[in-house]
Amino acid sequence: MSYVEDPGPGYGSLPPRAAFASDAASLSLSGTWRFRLSPTADFERDGFDDSAWDELPVPSMWQLHGYGKPAYTNVHYPFPVDPPHVPSDNPTGDHRRRFDLPAAWPAGPAVLRFDGIDSCARIWLNGVELGVTKGSRLPSEFEVGPLLRPRDNVLAVRVHQWSAGSYLEDQDMWWLSGIFRDVTLLARPAGGIEDYWLRADYDHTTGLGTVRVETDADVLLDIPELGVSAHPAGLALEVPVEPWSAESPRLYDGTLSTMAERVPVRIGFRTVTIDDGQLKVNGRRLLLRGVNRHEHHPRTGRAVPRDVALADVLLMKRHNVNAVRTSHYPPDPAFLELCDEYGLWVIDECDLETHGFGPLEWRGNPSAEPTWADAYLDRMRRTVERDKNRPSVILWSLGNESHTGPNLKRMAEWTRHRDPTRPVHYEGDHECSYVDVHSRMYATHAEVESIGLRSDPNERRRDLPFLLCEYGHAMGNGPGGLLEYRELFERYPNCQGGFVWEWLDHGLAAGDHFAYGGDFGEPIHDGNFVIDGLVFPDRTPSPGLVEYAKIIEPVRIEADADAIRVSNHYDVVSTAHLTFTWVLEDEGIAVAEGVLDVPTVQSGQSVSVPFPRLPATGGESWLTVSASLTSPSSWAPGGHVVGWGQLPVSPARVTERPARRGPVFRTAGRLLLGIGEFEPATGRLTTLGGHPVQGPRLDVWRATTDNDRAESAEGWREAGLYRLQHRVITVDADGDDLVVRTRVAPPALASGLLADYTWTSLGDRLQLRVEITPDGLEGTLPRLGLTMAVPGALGTAEWFGAGPGEAYPDSRQAARIGRFSRSVDGLQTPYVFPQENGNRADARWLRLTDAEGTGLHVEGDPVFDFTARRWTSADLEAARHTPDLVAGELVHLTLDVAQHGLGSASCGPGVLPRYRLVAQKTEFTLRFGVAN
Ligand code: IPT
Numbered sequence: 001m002s003y004v005e006d007p008g009p010g011y012g013s014l015p016p017r018a019a020f021a022s023d024a025a026s027l028s029l030s031g032t033w034r035f036r037l038s039p040t041a042d043f044e045r046d047g048f049d050d051s052a053w054d055e056l057p058v059p060s061m062w063q064l065h066g067y068g069k070p071a072y073t074n075v076h077y078p079f080p081v082d083p084p085h086v087p088s089d090n091p092t093g094d095h096r097r098r099f100d101l102p103a104a105w106p107a108g109p110a111v112l113r114f115d116g117i118d119s120c121a122r123i124w125l126n127g128v129e130l131g132v133t134k135g136s137r138l139p140s141e142f143e144v145g146p147l148l149r150p151r152d153n154v155l156a157v158r159v160h161q162w163s164a165g166s167y168l169e170d171q172d173m174w175w176l177s178g179i180f181r182d183v184t185l186l187a188r189p190a191g192g193i194e195d196y197w198l199r200a201d202y203d204h205t206t207g208l209g210t211v212r213v214e215t216d217a218d219v220l221l222d223i224p225e226l227g228v229s230a231h232p233a234g235l236a237l238e239v240p241v242e243p244w245s246a247e248s249p250r251l252y253d254g255t256l257s258t259m260a261e262r263v264p265v266r267i268g269f270r271t272v273t274i275d276d277g278q279l280k281v282n283g284r285r286l287l288l289r290g291v292n293r294h295e296h297h298p299r300t301g302r303a304v305p306r307d308v309a310l311a312d313v314l315l316m317k318r319h320n321v322n323a324v325r326t327s328h329y330p331p332d333p334a335f336l337e338l339c340d341e342y343g344l345w346v347i348d349e350c351d352l353e354t355h356g357f358g359p360l361e362w363r364g365n366p367s368a369e370p371t372w373a374d375a376y377l378d379r380m381r382r383t384v385e386r387d388k389n390r391p392s393v394i395l396w397s398l399g400n401e402s403h404t405g406p407n408l409k410r411m412a413e414w415t416r417h418r419d420p421t422r423p424v425h426y427e428g429d430h431e432c433s434y435v436d437v438h439s440r441m442y443a444t445h446a447e448v449e450s451i452g453l454r455s456d457p458n459e460r461r462r463d464l465p466f467l468l469c470e471y472g473h474a475m476g477n478g479p480g481g482l483l484e485y486r487e488l489f490e491r492y493p494n495c496q497g498g499f500v501w502e503w504l505d506h507g508l509a510a511g512d513h514f515a516y517g518g519d520f521g522e523p524i525h526d527g528n529f530v531i532d533g534l535v536f537p538d539r540t541p542s543p544g545l546v547e548y549a550k551i552i553e554p555v556r557i558e559a560d561a562d563a564i565r566v567s568n569h570y571d572v573v574s575t576a577h578l579t580f581t582w583v584l585e586d587e588g589i590a591v592a593e594g595v596l597d598v599p600t601v602q603s604g605q606s607v608s609v610p611f612p613r614l615p616a617t618g619g620e621s622w623l624t625v626s627a628s629l630t631s632p633s634s635w636a637p638g639g640h641v642v643g644w645g646q647l648p649v650s651p652a653r654v655t656e657r658p659a660r661r662g663p664v665f666r667t668a669g670r671l672l673l674g675i676g677e678f679e680p681a682t683g684r685l686t687t688l689g690g691h692p693v694q695g696p697r698l699d700v701w702r703a704t705t706d707n708d709r710a711e712s713a714e715g716w717r718e719a720g721l722y723r724l725q726h727r728v729i730t731v732d733a734d735g736d737d738l739v740v741r742t743r744v745a746p747p748a749l750a751s752g753l754l755a756d757y758t759w760t761s762l763g764d765r766l767q768l769r770v771e772i773t774p775d776g777l778e779g780t781l782p783r784l785g786l787t788m789a790v791p792g793a794l795g796t797a798e799w800f801g802a803g804p805g806e807a808y809p810d811s812r813q814a815a816r817i818g819r820f821s822r823s824v825d826g827l828q829t830p831y832v833f834p835q836e837n838g839n840r841a842d843a844r845w846l847r848l849t850d851a852e853g854t855g856l857h858v859e860g861d862p863v864f865d866f867t868a869r870r871w872t873s874a875d876l877e878a879a880r881h882t883p884d885l886v887a888g889e890l891v892h893l894t895l896d897v898a899q900h901g902l903g904s905a906s907c908g909p910g911v912l913p914r915y916r917l918v919a920q921k922t923e924f925t926l927r928f929g930v931a932n
Helices: 164-168 306-318 333-342 355-360 370-387 406-418 445-452 482-491 543-551 706-711 713-718 873-878
Strands: 026-028 031-037 054-058 071-073 092-099 110-114 120-125 128-134 140-143 153-160 173-175 183-187 197-203 208-214 220-223 228-232 237-240 252-257 262-267 272-275 278-281 288-292 323-325 345-349 393-397 438-441 466-471 495-500 508-510 513-515 555-560 563-568 578-586 589-596 606-610 621-629 641-650 664-667 670-673 676-678 685-688 694-699 725-734 737-745 752-762 765-775 783-791 796-803 816-823 840-849 855-869 890-899 922-931
Touching: 054 092, 110 120, 128 140, 164 370, 197 262, 208 220, 228 237, 262 333, 278 393, 288 345, 288 466, 306 333, 323 495, 333 345, 333 370, 345 370, 370 393, 370 406, 438 445, 445 466, 445 482, 445 495, 482 495, 482 543, 555 621, 563 621, 621 816, 641 816, 670 752, 676 752, 694 737, 694 752, 694 765, 694 890, 706 713, 783 855, 783 922, 796 855, 840 890, 840 922, 890 922
Parallel strands: 288 323, 288 495, 323 345, 345 393, 438 466, 466 495, 555 641
Antiparallel strands: 026 183, 031 054, 031 092, 071 173, 092 153, 110 140, 110 183, 120 128, 120 153, 197 208, 208 237, 220 228, 220 252, 252 262, 272 278, 508 513, 555 563, 563 606, 578 589, 578 621, 621 641, 664 670, 670 676, 676 685, 685 694, 694 783, 725 737, 737 752, 752 765, 765 922, 783 890, 796 816, 796 840, 840 855, 855 890, 855 922
């Protein structure tokens, strides 16, 4: 059997060991290589002439450099399921790199290290075969010392896109190939440090850290800051220390040295335990406010440079994320160093997923087949050995979606034996027979609640800490319902949070837009299911991330009876590093501000502080209190806000509406009322204060979201809600009111809605009261309100209401009450797959103006939701990529009384009952005027 189809782990590599750098000589072999996509005879030979070959950067993934194409599938293998066989048409990239040794390169042993090659490679140095490696997201090293020469070494690497290993690497992501992580040559001095395990525990009852180095070498440990010098390996040493946590990532710099080599180490003292059925670190219960992170960049795929990894870490920290599951493979080692340094709890997951056997009822699944046992264990060993020195790693995960079987059990047993200091996670062990924590994905709120109540008949599972390794599917507009998960995590001590799926949209840059599955002509693909992150492909935060940041804020500020309640939701630290400031806004305009005196609040505690002395205000006013970093931290500047709350101070002034009402005029075939003119036959407003408009009409449709399409959209479509027709029953003057009665219904169906519009002139304003009565229509509606169109010149929106971002009933915690201004274009959220977006909630009033500042004014009674777009909902629904949305001549406005929630049904629970918009008799009022 060819090595490509051998289910084993490969051959020739050195035993796995920790990732570390030392003062021994090293040479990066990343850079420009020679490349050819098609196996070439004798290419590994020393004297082979590659001058006619292309150049390719390493690290890279060749499909993103024009060789072949990316392909996306979620669950399905893109090749026949015939393990361990793979297609004979197997894209094969031959890579060659020549290099000279630096002048001072020492003679003796040396190791060639590959941090990641997707999916299988056979490697030669100077014409001599080193071996074969599989396990794409895992390192492999080869002994090369005797083969090296001072000049003109030739490294030849043949990479196969498909291999037996591909059956174990069916993660939900792009199929991409190549040498996508660093390649390094490392001198290995005799008497140097081959491997080490620096175990640094912390006893929270004594405040003492215990450090012990396990290694075969004759190593001495120095930690100058702790007064530790020349401490011999193997001996435990106790010292008083500050512990490491994600919130206070205290690292002590030290050195491991032998006569021949020095290794700088960064030591974080912490101890992970499970007691009382809770996962604890340093004696503290954790609440995991996590995300699942795939490695992806829109131009380089899974070749993610350190600065991008750092940008992810900073963005996570600035959005209150405290944990990462490295879905579904160990990340580039640099990422974990950053997690140590900046502070994130990590579930380090092995490179394993066999999801494509699921649709085949798991027949032949490698997890249960002895032929794959070695490959499974090899992957786990390489994960644990590589990352064992990282304090940020608190759980090992066996992999994802690989069902269950003895091979997984063996991985767990090996791991627990090798590293008793970290619990083992794997969601697929549903009985929890070989894992240490109970993990689920996409469990509903009700299921989490029942787990919290410990009503599980399975005793073993019931008594374990519980976490959601995936929840809150962030595909498109959403997720909704995160608040209710947080409430459960706070109510039940064994429910310790979870990891939103997922951090990043895996869109690939394609000129003016981002591509997703199917855009490369893949015969089998899963479309935009790969666009399900909290940040857009270019790492711009989506509204979902802004919402999540608010929900998981570590400090909560709420109204208490006549006071302000400040609660500390950190797991460990107090609020001593925070400054509390307040601002009083009168109709969104700041009128007073100050610093709030808040005593230091310990983790898990709260205090009530009196309101500051506030001046009187005339209109609706709110007090906003923010908690921000007093001084810069490693991950954010001073002043960065970690939590905030708003408290109502005084309600809107009730103003007497002018009694003067204008009469309805019908003259010379025209229908006039106050500042409005109407079409006599239909009663539709055509002019408002001189501005031509397509007057407001009942509308219930929204461009379906990914979540809608998985739950309600089919029913909405069957009910014809996207193509309602308006039948005008009567247009009558009733006293001073203009009353337009209509029935709004879809073709071919008998059900519909009755809509009565009552227009009243209030001098300089027109009041519209709408009464809606379902007429045989049942079930939920996408939204309920009006649609109208105004001239495109009215390109700026200013409103007093919730903002600044979009908000929906079950995703609105991040919106605060204030006065905001955006261009119409700036109101749009550019979801990679276009869909409903941009709804601003609870507007008290809205001004839409042109460059001169004149335009229209809409007032709620008391509030309304709105969107403003240069295209219709139908255009938005039809678009597949952002450039499909082309600005027209009008601004289309929706003015709504309600929106249906978002939910998370694209993968997970739908809209919670309280956020469903059920068709029922509704009445609402708006007032229209002229802005100038
Ligand atoms: C779950 C996968 O674990 C994850 O990788 C991703 O594919 C996610 O779904 C959907 O985006 S598995 C699913 C069967 C719940």
